[in-house]
Amino acid sequence: MTLNIGVIGTGAIGREHMRRITQVLSGARISAVTDVNRAAAESAIAPLGLEAEIFLTGPDLIASPSVDAVLVTSFGAAHEPDVLAAVKAGKPVFCEKPLATTAQGCRNIVEAEVAGGRRLVQVGFMRRYDAGYRMLRKIIAEDGIGAPLMVHAAHRNPGVGTNYVTEMAIHDTLIHEIDVLRWLLDDDYKTVQVVYPRRSPNAHENLRDPQIVLIETAKGVRIDVEIFVNCVYGYDIQCEVVGETGLAKLPEPMSIQTRSKARLSNEILTDWKDRFIDAYDVELRDFIEAASKGTAAGPSSWDGYAAAVAADACVEAQKSGQIVPVTMPEKPAFYNF
Amino acid sequence: MTLNIGVIGTGAIGREHMRRITQVLSGARISAVTDVNRAAAESAIAPLGLEAEIFLTGPDLIASPSVDAVLVTSFGAAHEPDVLAAVKAGKPVFCEKPLATTAQGCRNIVEAEVAGGRRLVQVGFMRRYDAGYRMLRKIIAEDGIGAPLMVHAAHRNPGVGTNYVTEMAIHDTLIHEIDVLRWLLDDDYKTVQVVYPRRSPNAHENLRDPQIVLIETAKGVRIDVEIFVNCVYGYDIQCEVVGETGLAKLPEPMSIQTRSKARLSNEILTDWKDRFIDAYDVELRDFIEAASKGTAAGPSSWDGYAAAVAADACVEAQKSGQIVPVTMPEKPAFYNF
Amino acid sequence: MTLNIGVIGTGAIGREHMRRITQVLSGARISAVTDVNRAAAESAIAPLGLEAEIFLTGPDLIASPSVDAVLVTSFGAAHEPDVLAAVKAGKPVFCEKPLATTAQGCRNIVEAEVAGGRRLVQVGFMRRYDAGYRMLRKIIAEDGIGAPLMVHAAHRNPGVGTNYVTEMAIHDTLIHEIDVLRWLLDDDYKTVQVVYPRRSPNAHENLRDPQIVLIETAKGVRIDVEIFVNCVYGYDIQCEVVGETGLAKLPEPMSIQTRSKARLSNEILTDWKDRFIDAYDVELRDFIEAASKGTAAGPSSWDGYAAAVAADACVEAQKSGQIVPVTMPEKPAFYNF
């Protein structure tokens, strides 16, 4: 009854999921691992006391009868072939974002999955599992504020390194809003535009920061997302939905209110890893539950594909300054679950 | 049509009211002043450019036909005779707290006023004019939370000097809650008790600080007031009323919410003078309006007397550690306006 | 020493200011009034017990030696000639918005004022006198959040009548943000763009509601203002400034927090008249103080002109869907006070 999971890629996020599956969640165990660096694989299983087999390659691991389901936590460029292999082997697979590094790569996975006739892929968009976003979606679904008309969002980091370039504001940062807002609104994107405020002096010289992304959805909802990765003061995720009759706002992370030194204040997180930490548990629990039944739930490969298409349009809009259409084929009925 | 006001006592608070009447409020002017120190009187009128007559004594000022109404802003021990003189002269009088330094002194004023048959005295309990307390009273009056059952209050100062002794926690600090809570609840006090938490190391050695005063009202409402005059962090007035079906809380003073340095915060005031600054304008406007009609409104001499009686009981409770009854004669119908 | 004020236009807002000057503020009196409808003028002075002369026309009133300063509170189309007359007469004039119904009209006033060599005009942009906006400006000025990079604002009304057409979202609604944000940021506008979310079903059929106005300033600050005049839930003014190192947010109006019926809640205002009510007092106090010295302070005719130019650009952007430049001549040094 215990699900045997094979892990492809034993870097930081892979190890974190291995720990989670081993020490926190019920219903699954790590039965197999692989990494391009065998020593890394060994050092990942040792501290957890795992009796897991080490495979040479992803395909070998996927093919093994000791593996019921697969976690792809390798570097992004390596995701596509292993996800495809898992899909073709009929094994549920959880893939950290990005599903693939190109929209076409995501499309290939979608097509393989549709051909197989069964949902097998969950993409690691963990925000859908955050308690706050779930409450927000529930209020919208229960008509607490009328139909959504606008979304005002912000994604702020205290700072980034010099390796963070302008496009990464889309692929590494906005990508989370791209997915979670589609899901929150149950909608698709129609056009995107990017405008640049005055550059913050805290951004390194080759980075446009902040940026504002303006999105129009198929239903006509207008979204503005402020991306500000050198905001200095903290890691801060804001989301406010304006509906026909009211507003609903994503909760702040829980913290202690203090009165001290002439300030009434609450802490703001500074490390992104703390912000959605509980969501990772829920996300993997969802994967274990569905995979134990031979399928997948949560963010699908179609969602991964949609995010890739929207992100490509945003990057084009960054460069052109124009309003750029987001063009998607019709969603296969398969994904209307 | 302009009310001519004579001011007795031109210290800090007297000057502040003179400025207010001259430069802020319509309907009145300062026509006369007196001070035990004539030079003080002169230096008070000069910067305001007033054409005000300087009198030698309070009674002289009160008797002058150029004075329609009187402000008593001398030191506390001097209040009683001047207020009595004004009442006997049939002139409206605004008296800063305390109305008199003893309950009997307040009683003498009450009796003189009742004998005269017309309300003439307003005591300077300015909290009744604070917008927040007024909103709170309105919600209670409109049955927004059911009948009050409990009040949790706090009165905190960042620090006090070594001249501040334990009894002053009652006479100088709690006195504001004593008056405003009677008014807020439309109730009278029945018993009081004082308990002492561990002394703050920030209090000087002869001062018990903090203190908690527990009050039972005639209607059975239980009030707890934390008095903490060395709280360090700010000047902070809290008041929460628990009713049969809900709670209502005094608003925080308006301030800007900022996100900075990993804190989501609002400023807390540190200077008591800023906290009720708007209330002084409203308080004096009320006095000018009523005095222009030859009478007085707001906190009455009966309220001043009731506060003095309750304060005396609290000081007794400080010393005895016992539950002390608060004994008042029946309120003259005269004050049931 | 009392300032004699003549009022041109005794409709609702005119009467409100007359009451304020007579019953609330010190330092001024209403000495003269005029209205196209003489009966209206008479019925305005009677309840206040004023001894004010009634003039036949604005110019007559302005010319009278019994008038030191002028209030123009007639309907918008009538403002320009009376303001010009007051400027030419060298008398300080407070003019309710709009200063004139066209940018050119405003320009004419600017030129007359510059020619006269003395500031004489205050435009009735009352938000600059709101305690919240002032706190916000102070924090920015004191470098509490670094230099501003973005502003997220919203202007929401519960509903509007069928006479409210799409352009009024600019001229009647956004006009307040146009002025107050220029002042808050100490900046000018460079381009504007308008985008339309899905129309609210609560808007009448000829009205595009909500709208989002995107503004770029000369310094490169990006402003987004949501205008939503059928938001149903309340009258709600939001303004958040994102600076290089932090954020600052306009305070909510003070209200009582209650716990009742499973909600922890504060009231939201529903009537716009309550929102800035205190600001009107401060605004007129500023006028009385400056006019008593023969000049004017606060929002100038240049500010009125700048608002008109920006509003015209916004209306063009509403119609074209394009990014529209805001073109202004250089500010006369005269206004760099």
Add this chain to the structure above:
Amino acid sequence: MTLNIGVIGTGAIGREHMRRITQVLSGARISAVTDVNRAAAESAIAPLGLEAEIFLTGPDLIASPSVDAVLVTSFGAAHEPDVLAAVKAGKPVFCEKPLATTAQGCRNIVEAEVAGGRRLVQVGFMRRYDAGYRMLRKIIAEDGIGAPLMVHAAHRNPGVGTNYVTEMAIHDTLIHEIDVLRWLLDDDYKTVQVVYPRRSPNAHENLRDPQIVLIETAKGVRIDVEIFVNCVYGYDIQCEVVGETGLAKLPEPMSIQTRSKARLSNEILTDWKDRFIDAYDVELRDFIEAASKGTAAGPSSWDGYAAAVAADACVEAQKSGQIVPVTMPEKPAFYNF
């Protein structure tokens, strides 16, 4: 490596813990159950698909080699003998509150545990595992507000049935504050006093509600706890700690802030089961982790005993209206872990 847990008592709370251990948490399984009603035991294991042995009695279950650790979730009066049996068998035991129905019963368990020389008992005081209380304790421990001087707390339920009598305000309601505040302050209780506000009309006629419990600790901290079990508006747990230099307040449960119907509001919970739901997971994880090492952590039998002694004093204070001392023997060094 999987911990085999035997469950004594398969009522609502027992089943909830069985589900948690089986479906949520890693590291343990339910290997055995017993219930006075065998049918109840059967119906508890069936839906979870457990292969668990059903025992006739608690002692039989405890003695079984298939049981490594024990959960006592039977009715309160049955706890003491089974906990004692587990302790004597050297098996870790988690016991829902109360540890025993009398202070002496708790004492018996303490003595058995001390005699055995190893911590084996965890009492089900789940609030110590609540994220909010943990944050509060952390701030105190890190000297964020100076040493605690006062605690203002409230425990409110929307309503209770007619079977809820005045003493239950202590044994069923206050008992949680009694434990969690001792832990929060790292302190012991010295005296208790109970005062009664006017009775709420929503309380049934034999119930004094609300009540205020005043507690003095060994270190001199003054605690006031409002108990109000017919507050109508919601289930609401408040806790504010006043320290020498600042205050810290227990967070409200996370919820969505909405603007709707002229209210800016957040939901207040109404069902107590939702309030600490996450804490149960953490609590049992702590038990599994310690029991896997043959010992116990968290609230000890000494804590269970201390809570019983304090509760007895509170009930005496309810009846006498007097200040009642709380008398405890010295804590065995054994519990100074």
